[in-house]
Amino acid sequence: MTKPDFSKLTKDNIVDFIGDIFLRRGADSYLGEDVTMSEHMLQGAQLAEQAGANEEAIASALLHDIGHYTNEFPEDALEKGVNNYHDEAGAFVLKRFFPQSVTDCVQQHVAAKRYLCAVDPEYLNLLSDASVHTLKLQGGPMDRHEVDAFEEQPHLDTIIQVRKWDDEGKVAGVKTPDYDHYAPLLQRIVDRHAGTID
Ligand code: FE
Numbered sequence: 001m002t003k004p005d006f007s008k009l010t011k012d013n014i015v016d017f018i019g020d021i022f023l024r025r026g027a028d029s030y031l032g033e034d035v036t037m038s039e040h041m042l043q044g045a046q047l048a049e050q051a052g053a054n055e056e057a058i059a060s061a062l063l064h065d066i067g068h069y070t071n072e073f074p075e076d077a078l079e080k081g082v083n084n085y086h087d088e089a090g091a092f093v094l095k096r097f098f099p100q101s102v103t104d105c106v107q108q109h110v111a112a113k114r115y116l117c118a119v120d121p122e123y124l125n126l127l128s129d130a131s132v133h134t135l136k137l138q139g140g141p142m143d144r145h146e147v148d149a150f151e152e153q154p155h156l157d158t159i160i161q162v163r164k165w166d167d168e169g170k171v172a173g174v175k176t177p178d179y180d181h182y183a184p185l186l187q188r189i190v191d192r193h194a195g196t197i198d
Contacts, residue, residue, distance in 0.1 A: 011194045014097045015186045018063070021072045022179040028068075032130035034172040041065055042176040043169030044162070051165075055185050057158050059098065060105035061165045062182055066090045067106070085110070099193045104155045105162040110138050112163035115150045117141035128170055 009017055026038025033040065044061035053061075067090025091107030113131065116123040118141040124132070135141075142150060153159065 009096075011097060011190045014190060015183050018066065018186070019179050019183060021066070021069050025069055025072065026179075030065075030170070031134070033128060033170045035170050035174075037065060037068065038179070039172075039174070039176070040166075040169050042178065042182075043171065043174055044165040045182055046174075046176045047165040047168055048162070051161075053161070055189055056099065056101040057105070057162060058182070059186055059189050060102045060158065060162045061169070062186075063090070063094060063098075063102065064106050064109045064162060064166055066094065067092075087111070097190050097193060099189065099196070101155055101158065102189065104153065105159050108150075108153070108159045109163050109166055111142075111150060112159050113167075114139060114142045115147060116160065116163060118143070118147050126167055128167070131167065 028037045030040045048058040048061040067086030070089040087110040091103040095103045
């Protein structure tokens with residue numbers, strides 16, 4: 001299938017474009033967890049919504065793993081040489097359309113796990129087996145220098161909160177709204193963001 005040029009993605013079709021990925025690829029398994037990818041991301045969004053989070057935080061929870069699907073994005077969406085870890089890649093494809101308050105949460109959700117393991121001894125016990133396994137591959141808990149640097153970020157609190165919804169959103173059989181429920185919220189964020197850069 002030919003993919004569109006990245007330049008053909010606009011603020012008016014990006015939300016449908018992501019929805020199409022959810023529809024076609026959402027049933028993919030989520031790396032050793034008991035839920036599919038779309039169940040996982042929708043559970044995260046639902047937890048955010050139930051917590052009364054703002055729209056950007058809900059969108060971040062919904063989209064945090066979109067980087068697993070960057071092969072669905074046009075080839076020119078990813079710069080040559082950019083590292084293709086799913087956190088970095090996800091933030092990269094979103095940043096043309098979404099504000100930094102969202103892309104930071106996407107980009108930092110793996111680092112946030114490494115951070116929380118360093119500062120909260122209880123946190124490791126909350127992680128799924130698959131997540132403990134990948135922690136090792138991702139560099140293990142942060143050292144003190146990394147912790148200090150991580151805490152300098154403007155969206156630290158939301159980044160940590162999104163990470164916790166990520167960890168909680170892995171329960172088989174939980175009913176959630178579908179992507180269409182969140183599409184208007186995503187569109188409002190995209191439109192607001194476009195208003196700041198036009
Ligand atoms: Fe996740």
